[in-house]
Structure formats: structure tokens, C-alpha cells
Amino acid sequence: MMTKPFSQACENNKKPILTILSEVFANTNHVLEIGSGTGQHAVYFSQHLPNITWQTSDLLINHPGINLWLDEVDNNNVRRPIEIDLANSTVISNTWKQLSAKQTIDALYTANTLHIISWSLVVKFFESISQNLSLNSHVCIYGPFNYQGNFTSESNANFDLWLKSRDVNSGIRNIEDILALAESAGLKLIEDHTMPANNRLLTFIKHS
Numbered sequence: 001m002m003t004k005p006f007s008q009a010c011e012n013n014k015k016p017i018l019t020i021l022s023e024v025f026a027n028t029n030h031v032l033e034i035g036s037g038t039g040q041h042a043v044y045f046s047q048h049l050p051n052i053t054w055q056t057s058d059l060l061i062n063h064p065g066i067n068l069w070l071d072e073v074d075n076n077n078v079r080r081p082i083e084i085d086l087a088n089s090t091v092i093s094n095t096w097k098q099l100s101a102k103q104t105i106d107a108l109y110t111a112n113t114l115h116i117i118s119w120s121l122v123v124k125f126f127e128s129i130s131q132n133l134s135l136n137s138h139v140c141i142y143g144p145f146n147y148q149g150n151f152t153s154e155s156n157a158n159f160d161l162w163l164k165s166r167d168v169n170s171g172i173r174n175i176e177d178i179l180a181l182a183e184s185a186g187l188k189l190i191e192d193h194t195m196p197a198n199n200r201l202l203t204f205i206k207h208s
């Protein structure tokens with residue numbers, strides 16, 4: 001039998017992230033999460049934001065683990081995972097179409113994904129926001145970033161080395177590059193929040 005996956009990082013960061021999501025998603029109805037991972041964030045945020053429908057997504061390989069977490073909750077505002085693979089443009093556009101046929105997705109959330117995927121997929125991530133997310137939607141992106149090409153801590157520098165040792169295309173992104181892509185996707189930065197453990201939470205609104 002499969003063991004339920006567990007991320008200690010999610011346990012550590014979920015409360016400070018929730019504090020900000022509660023404000024940013026105050027008028028939000030339907031959130032799409034990209035790269036739900038274990039599913040812990042989805043479970044916790046949906047429990048604490050009961051007026052929001054939380055749609056989980058990830059590569060198919062992570063669906064069984066997310067489902068084990070969802071099996072244990074009785075709130076009905078968190079949705080079973082759908083497949084979103086940023087490497088597969090057809091899957092993304094079909095998935096957005098299917099989702100949008102049911103409800104308007106008015107927010108997007110992702111944590112610790114942009115340093116895992118390659119830069120070309122980071123570009124696709126913002127392209128899919130540009131093409132599919134409706135005006136005035138909010139976007140929240142959590143993770144570590146570099147500023148003016150510099151790591152913000154020694155632990156982030158070591159983390160980047162570790163990331164690149166397992167996948168040369170991964171790595172901590174420069175905030176300036178992320179903000180440039182976000183702007184071209186029609187996103188306006190609301191705030192760049194300082195978070196524990198040298199992470200950031202970027203909040204945006206789609207204005208065009």
C-alpha cells in the first residue's frame with residue numbers, strides 16, 4: 001500500500017502563506033494550483049478558506065499521493081487533481097478549456113515550482129496565464145528568488161547547487177526575469193512579501 005507523501009516544508013510554511021492568501025484571495029471564488037505536490041497546501045488552504053474552490057493539479061505521477069491527502073478531508077471545496085504538465089501545451093490548453101467551461105478560474109497559486117521546472121517551462125507557465133486567466137484574477141507565487149543575480153542566503157546558494165546537481169535546467173530564478181515575464185503576461189505586481197526560510201511570496205493582479 002502506498003504511504004501518504006509528506007513535506008515538512010509545507011507544514012512549516014503553510015501558516016505564513018495562509019495569512020497572505022486570506023487577504024489576496026478575499027474576493028476569489030476558484031483557485032487553480034499548479035504543482036500541488038503532496039496536496040498538503042491544498043488541504044490546509046481549502047479548510048481555512050471555505051468560500052474558495054481549490055482545484056489541485058500536477059503531473060499524473062503525483063495524483064495518487066494528492067488523492068491520499070484528499071481522502072482524509074471532509075471539506076467539499078477542494079477538487080481532485082487534474083493533469084497539468086507545463087511541458088505539454090495541448091494538455092494545458094485543453095485543461096483550461098474544460099475548467100473554464102465549469103467555472104471562471106479567478107486565481108492561480110503555485111509554490112516551489114519555478115526553480116524545479118526548466119526556464120522554457122517557466123516561460124510557458126506565464127504564457128498560459130496570459131492566454132487563459134481572466135482579467136482581475138490574482139496570481140500568487142511562492143519560493144526562493146535571487147535579486148540582481150545574488151542569492152539572498154548561503155542556504156539558498158547551497159540549495160541551488162543541489163538543484164543543479166540533479167537537473168542542470170533547474171535553479172533559483174532571478175526576480176527581475178520573473179517580473180519581466182509576469183509583466184508581459186499582463187500581471188501587475190501587488191507585493192513581494194518576505195517569507196520565512198529565505199522565501200518570497202509574489203502577489204499579482206491581471207490587468208490586461
Ligand SMILES: C[S@@+](CC[C@H](N)C(=O)[O-])C[C@H]1O[C@@H](n2cnc3c(N)ncnc32)[C@H](O)[C@@H]1O
Pocket residue numbers: 007009010034035036037038041058059062084085086087110111112113116117121
Ligand atoms: C518542489 S515540488 C513543490 C510541490 C508543492 N507545491 C510544495 O510547495 O511542496 C515541485 C512541483 O512541481 C511539479 N512539476 C514538475 N514538473 C512539472 C511540469 N512540467 N508541469 C507541472 N508541474 C510540474 C512537481 O510534480 C512538483 O509537484
